[in-house]
Amino acid sequence: MSAKLIVAGPCSAETEYQVIDTAKQLASIGITHYRAGVWKPRTSPNTFEGMGQRALPWLLRVKRELGMQVGTEVANREHIALAIDAGVDFVWLGARTVTNPFAVQEIADRLKDMTMDITVYVKNPVIADIALWLGAIERLQNAGVTRLVAVHRGFHSLLPSVYRNAPQWYVPIELKRLRPDITLLCDPSHISGNSDLVEIVANQAAKLNYDGLMVEVHNSPKDALSDKNQQITPEQFAQILAKIRFGSTIDGNETLSVFRAQIDELDKSLFDIIAHRMELSEKIGQYKKANNISVLQFARYEELLSNSLTYAKQHHLNADFVKQIVELIHQESINRQL
Template sequence: MNDIQPIVLPGVDPRRPLVIAGPCSAETEEQTLNTARALAAEGFRIFRAGLWKPRTKPGGFEGVGAAGIPWLQRVKRETGMYVATEIATREHVAAALDGGIDLLWIGARTAANPFAMQEIADALRGQDVPVLVKNPVSPDLELWIGAIERIHNAGVRRLAAVHRGFTSIDRSLYRNHPMWAIPIELHRRLPALPIFCDPSHIGGKRELVAPLSQQAMDLGFDGLIVEAHCTPDVAWSDKAQQVTPEALGYIIRNLVIREQTTTTESLTELRKEIDRLDDELLDLLVRRMRVSREIGQYKKEHDMPILQTQRYDELLARRAAQAVELGMDREFMRTVMQAIHEESVRQQMRILGD
């Protein structure tokens, strides 16, 4: 997909970050217009508002639907902003395009459903409209890429991905775990694809919008899609994660944008050192797996099971504690040790199976 084009709109500053901002939901015409006017006053050029709101449980506010399209048309007329909304069905696509919506995004629940994605792709065939695809709710990179490919195969070239975090049963600071490694791998696989960050849905709290936006910029993301509401404390959906237009203006003005520069001699030497250390790590892992195979042979000869649960639990706890003492993250070390243990088990299963 090397023919993907950036999301470039006439009159919008192409420099990072491209910011798409507006309320989670278009609730009333007054709320929609007041928020848009305040965002325009802060210099924002692309206004977002959800018209169709798929909710986790029935009974909540599920959006005003197509009745809100005239509100977005009025936003365009009165502020000169481009307008964007979420689509999830072919009917949404038709209504949005007929209503002159400038940019569409596909939500996490929809992106997880290949049938829904194909329906949307068929409805978009032959249309020249920018489309953003959010990551699926589960941390499945192939599913995310597949959703993007379906839209690309329909002929849409102004494409971008949106990282909004992943659902997890673990308790966390975040509403949705960032798992930054997944969008980083997406960029490696599809380097031409712009990637936006949705700090509102990752954080779930308005106080996390600023630090998450900065992290996204530090990682080289192309833009942000942020929820902003004229009166967020009384918003009809996701009020805890929405900021005021004025607060968002302050956040964006204070972002540090780290542009890519020519590699210096000092950086080159440091990268060489990283390469050398990686080689040493690989050599150590090879030696460790050799010992694992010897253990597997011993277990085979003595009719012992591969998995020794108590030993594994002790190993995880000890290495995680050591990592903290050495200034590293506990969960990072647990992840590393779990991956090493998984490969050790695989090696030993081969021994027992021979």
């Protein structure tokens, strides 16, 4: 693998042993940047929200004993002050924080007051809003932060998907086009939400020639107190790093690689939507059986076809092509209801 910025470590700093042991294993495979969440802004207050300030000395021990650069997530002005005073080398702003310009500005103002030029990683916002992502970066730059890294961790979507957060690769690609000066990392852990998919997402990022990765690695993922399903072991991470090749774009054409990545993502979304539609068809079939309603409803089919042809015209799609698709989907729906 060519030289890239690789950041790895557990989702959360849970115990001193876990932090040190994970760091030692990562250092042994050449990782120089170590991450661990000290404060964990979770959806529910009834889940593990981090060890807080008392975990900072554990990170500093990693820095002192292993020579690794260490960092943690910050979500407010108090966090940033405590982290910098403790001696961390970098911090990151999570998706929830970046989604809130007021929170970003509060952190930016605190950084400006402290006159500390620390490296700040900016994860993408929860929603696929590139202006919001760029705005967070600009707020930090306006506060005097000169070392900035953008981290693509995927976006929330209401559509069913194999991913925890939809990659929507075109968003980070556009960010890189607009700001080629900003280092861009991929966080395959949060995109996938599943340790089995981390390698697939990391490999896609490598094909798109990202500047590196930020990956959640835990010495014992099954015992993790947060995000256990998406964390991998140091050994698994070493195997992934040995396989992926950054900068090796498809057909040697980076533009073509970008387009194909977008098509792949759209295709996956199409199949997810079709699968969800068939699930609804089966529920409708069950309702019809329970209420002695005929499976085939001609009026409903005519309405469906008419609406689809209207959409086809609006989007400049071939009517015959759309009609064939609708007929196939409708027939499969009927089959599911029989």
